[in-house]
Amino acid sequence: MRAEPLDAATIVSATEDVLRRHGPGKATVLDVARALGVSHGSVYRHFASKQALREAVIRRWLDGVRGDLVAATREPGLAPPDRLRRLLTTMFAVKWRKAREDPELFATFRVLAAEHSAVSAAHVAALLDLIRAIVADGMAGGDFAPGDPALLARDVFHAVTRFVDPSHAAEWSSPAIEAESDGVLSLVLDGLRAR
Amino acid sequence: MRAEPLDAATIVSATEDVLRRHGPGKATVLDVARALGVSHGSVYRHFASKQALREAVIRRWLDGVRGDLVAATREPGLAPPDRLRRLLTTMFAVKWRKAREDPELFATFRVLAAEHSAVSAAHVAALLDLIRAIVADGMAGGDFAPGDPALLARDVFHAVTRFVDPSHAAEWSSPAIEAESDGVLSLVLDGLRAR
DNA sequence: TAGATGACAGATTTCAAATATTGTCAGCCG
DNA sequence: CGGCTGACAATATTTGAAATCTGTCATCTA
Incomplete structure (x- = not known):
């Protein structure tokens, strides 16, 4: 066969x-x-079970998303504030594109991600670390006010929940979503600069 | 009878x-x-239909929530930044309390709110206006950098999505949620001050 | 006669029987 | 032997017939 x-x-x-x-x-x-x-x-x-098989699927999917993201962000000669903006807008764009191109498939992966929250949590932790590294850079160079990079990375990530969390996927089809994310991003970057 | x-x-x-x-x-x-x-x-x-009856229920519930909120915020002698922080923390606390006290009832109202999105949208618009008024005050007094109060109110609201949007209710039972909301709030307030 | 009733048609939900799936494993095949 | 098969028990899902619910309205009653 x-x-x-x-x-x-x-x-x-x-x-x-x-x-x-x-x-x-x-x-x-x-x-x-x-x-x-x-x-x-x-x-x-x-695979020991149907669950294990589905976990392997969602793990590979999330690893791919993160790969795309790291690749798109590997751009030299950008100051930390711009690098952070670039990382986050890319993060939004990747998610929005996948959600819009094939909403049913995206919904399917949402279900798998919910089934395997530990895998999703690891994914989020990895994203947080990307943010943390840029924030730390910015503090070292004086672009951002001093503080705990890990905590501030967490705050930044929470502030953009609406633009990355799949539970808001329905809102991503609005044409206003780009302007809205730009607004929050500017507010957050200003917050990082001047404390 | x-x-x-x-x-x-x-x-x-x-x-x-x-x-x-x-x-x-x-x-x-x-x-x-x-x-x-x-x-x-x-x-x-x-009531013309079961839907109309359920809409009346969710409308009364949301009006009540907003009433609680306005009452709790009517406190004099607070500078706009503190007033904004007070409004938002109260907003969080009201929601979190309702969600924790009776999760099943909260889930029920979530369903009704989803069924009647126009009513929910009006509720959100009213909340946005409360924020806008404080932001405008702060700009007039020099506490916040100048800008469009309506747009910045929208940005602030979007930045705290995670702490008010019912789709995140499951995360509200974490004991870290308070520290997390404080972090985002500080970041956002710094952003409003120094642009 | 304003407001309440309950019979009714069509739509929806429920529940139990029938069917399909999950996960195991003894045996088969190359 | 190492990997694959398919029969099997336990569990989960589907199905469709019976029961219930929604919305209307002719009729009743105070």
Whole structure:
């Protein structure tokens, strides 16, 4: 039936396809096995449970998002305030684009992320660390007022919740959303500069 | 069966009780009529539909919340920055308390608010106006840098989304939530002061 | 005669039986 | 042998028939 040996990555990809096609509620392990042309027992050789399989899917998705983000931000010769603005607007743009391009798929990944909150929490922690590094840079160079970079990174992230948290995805289709995020960003950057 | 004549306010109160008891999914017009000791036809004399009845309930609830808020903020002799901080922390506290005291009832009202987004939008607009008035005051007195008070009020409100938007109610049970809201509030107030 | 009632049609919800899925594992196949 | 299969028990989901609810209105009653 299959030439290549069945491996975890192949199964995860097939699961993504099935999720895309059937949605989170009706995507079964049997569907995944069918898509791969194997019995469902074989899937259970690589993943202990349906939950574990779905966790692998959301983990790979979030890692990809974060990869996109780090790549887009690797731009030299930008002062910390501009770098922070760039990071955050990119963060917004990546999420908004994914949510708008394929709302059903985005909704599916929201369900998976909610199912596996530990994976989501790790993702958020990694994003927070990106912010923290820039804030620390800015303080060292005098662009930002002194303070605890980790705490301020947390504050910044919380202030932009509306623009990154998937529970606000419905609001991202408004054409005003860009102006709104710019407004909050300016307010926050001013807050970091002058304390 | 009933001494006093049946009026809209009485029906709304009975509906609140039924919602409290049965939840949003299983609260029927028949239940409301039963609670009042009348036939369901009588309820339809005062409200055109079940939707209209539920809208009256959520409208009264939100008006009450806003009343509490305005009352708690009517405190003289406070500079605009402190007044703004007071308004917002009170806003948080009112919501958090309601959500923690009776999570099921809070969830019920969330459902009603989602069903009647126009009513919720009006509520938000009224809250925004409270913020705008204080920001304008602060600009007039030199506490805040000059700017468009309406736009900045919008930015401030968006920055504290996480602490007022019911979709984040689950996060409000964390003991860290107070420190987190204080952090964002300080950042935002600094932003308003020094632009 | 203003306000309340309850029978009624159509829409929605409920509940139990029928079907499908999850996860295990003894045995098969290359 | 290492990996795959498919029968199987336990659990979860779907289905559709019965029950309930929404909204209307002709009729009643105070």
